[in-house]
Amino acid sequence: MPPNSKFADVDFSAIPVERVTPVLAELGQGFRCARGEFVTYWRKGRIQREINARISQCWILQCEDSLAGYITLIADKLEIDRPILIDEDVRYQTFPAIKIGLLAADKRAKGAGRLLVEWAIEYVAGEIAPTIGVRFLTVDAMYDADLTPHYDASGFYEKFGFKFVNSEESLPPSTPYRTMYLDLKPLIDLLDSSD
Template identity: 35%
Template structure:
């Protein structure tokens, strides 16, 4: 199940694995709750509800082990050459609204379990079905680690096609929510 992160979750036990993932481990252990309290970003965790043997215990205070997490924040993206279809007037804006996947991590003991895909789909559906209709949001974006670009590409995200972005340490990838709306 996916839940908003809270102080009861065992975020200090999250294992990032290799050195490459240390910043993701550090974030969930030290900063995620502070970012939530400061209205900067919201983190959602994947937990196994089978751990809560007594289903009468409240779910919001149960100390779930975090199997994976995703952190979302508001953002904007500059897509100078992007075709916005019939929304011609929007092309006069330098930046367009986006939801940003700021962090996506799976505990090192659960990497091949599909948790990363589940979290991505959660963010995509939330952006498409909840956020976009309420406030207007055209894109879901991320600053991808080079090692995660194939994962995001398989999920339908495109690389922002500029030389500067292609050579960046964490290139911007995006998916146009408009293209997913059923006509």
């Protein structure tokens, strides 16, 4: 990262993730994301419209009144092509889940995207799972074969332990994304044991 970068030497782990408020929604001037549509979603108010409609919620990282990144969470259901909880005697193939709807980080804000995903995992496991029945976090990892090199976000999510929903996932996918899931139960159990 160039030394004159807006986010040079910022330790994002020291910055709290904040829920978007109307005041914070005004941030975003100069926001640069590798995926231009995520800049447009922010600037044109799509995210605020979804919040107002109560179909998603958004959290951000800001640094000195600049938007470093944002993440949205929405209700979802995990539909999987095979039973995954047989050893727990649960034979469903559809489960309640929370989805990472959008994840965007300024390309100069190294580590902001990783921190937002880590925050979301801990938030869902520690705050949401104890109050409602939810065990899985899902994401539609973008895949764009039209770019050179192609854009494939699935590798980023695999680093957190996300797995492909379709056990026979092949490249290139027939859609511009590949659905993935993360089983939060190990973290939920760990958090429960520390209480």
